[in-house]
Amino acid sequence: MSEKKEVKDQFIIAYLPDLDNTQTIINNAICFAKMLNKGLILLYISDKAYKCVSITDAEILLKELSSKITGIGFHSYCAIEGQTKDIINKIPHLLSGVLLVSATEDKTNAKVKEKLASNPDIMLKNLYTSRIAYFISSQNLNSNLPFNKVVMTIDNMRESKEKVLWGSYFGRFANSEVIVYYHNYKDEFYRHQLHYNIKFVMRMFDNFKIKYNLHLSSNSKTFVDYQAIDYAKENNADLIICQTTKNKSWFEELFTLKERKVINNSQQVPVLFVNPREDLFILCE
Structure with missing residues (x-):
């Protein structure tokens, strides 16, 4: 770390898995830092x-990238050696991070033969236990x-409410x-739980006087996050907010995690993921 920070501070973490492709991540991280009035740390x-x-070598480049950042109160950089998944899991304590911002490599790039941390599947594998939200x-x-x-x-699901706080940040x-x-459900119990979650959203958003609209999809069969991607693209939304699978079996982790299709969406709609876990770190306002 190049500069001293206080423990009470919180930071947006620009995770740079590929130092040859950094600008998109840094630009997005700056946008979040300005929106949330937080400092920014470039992480490799x-x-x-x-x-x-x-x-x-990483610190030399990170120092140069950091020197070009303007418009936010605090920005710094950090290069760490170790296992990606373990380090990301420690970000709340290690760097006081509250949001990780990154970007994925195009999977269709046939020229890429090396194993890259920016590969979408590898990225998701390293992030699905993250204790902070990730964009x-x-x-x-x-x-x-x-x-x-924002969609x-x-x-x-009860855990669906955990991303409502992040939804409120964008409105506020x-x-x-x-x-x-x-979308609705045929099962009466599921409908009741959905109704309860929507009421929770409305109470919070009304309390903060947030501009919001409820959109009920007529398609009750397709996974709602998949539908939201198409809706976001068609309606020029900037991103969607989703939650990840709570109880992941080994089979799901290897083959069928629903968020894998979300992160690989062909429409290239950005996604903010919130992991449903009890020790999730949230924003100090």
């Missing part, structure tokens, strides 16, 4: 499991995020319009 993890550079976009996203419109999915700090996207 030198993990020998993937294509990497030494800590010394993932394509490396092809060139423009700054205006946060004008947040809600389902019948960026004056975003929040679209609460959901």
Whole structure:
């Protein structure tokens, strides 16, 4: 770390898995730092499991990248050697991080033969136990995020409420319009749980005077996050807010995690993921 920080501070972490492709991540992280009035730390993890550079070489480049950042009160950089998944899990205590911002490599790039930490599947594997929310976009996203419109999915699960706080941040700090996207269920118990979650959203958003709209999808069969991606693209939303699978079996981790399709969405809609865990770190306002 190049500068001293206080323990009470919280930071946006720009996780740079590939030092040859950093601008999209840094731009997005700056947008979040300004929106949430937080400092920014550029993070590189030198993990020998993937294509990497030494800590010394990384710090030289990180220092140069950090020197070009303007418009936020605090910014610094950090290069750490170790296993990516373990370091990311320690970010709340290690760096006082409250949001990780990163970007994934295009999976269709046939020229890439090396194992990259920016590969979408590898990225998700390293992040699915994260104790802070994480925002993932394509490396092809060139423009700054205006946060004008945000789509947040809600389902019948109790954990669905855990992302509502993040939905409120966009409405409160960026004056975003929040679209609460959901579909109904045939099962009466599921409908009751969904209704309870929507009431929770409405109470919180009304309390903070957030601009929001409820959008009921007529498609009750397709996973709601998949639908939200199409809706976000068609309605020019800047991102969607989703939650990850709570209880992941070994089979799901290897093959069928639903968020794998979300993070790999062909529409290249950015996604903010919230892991449903009791020790999740949240924003200090």
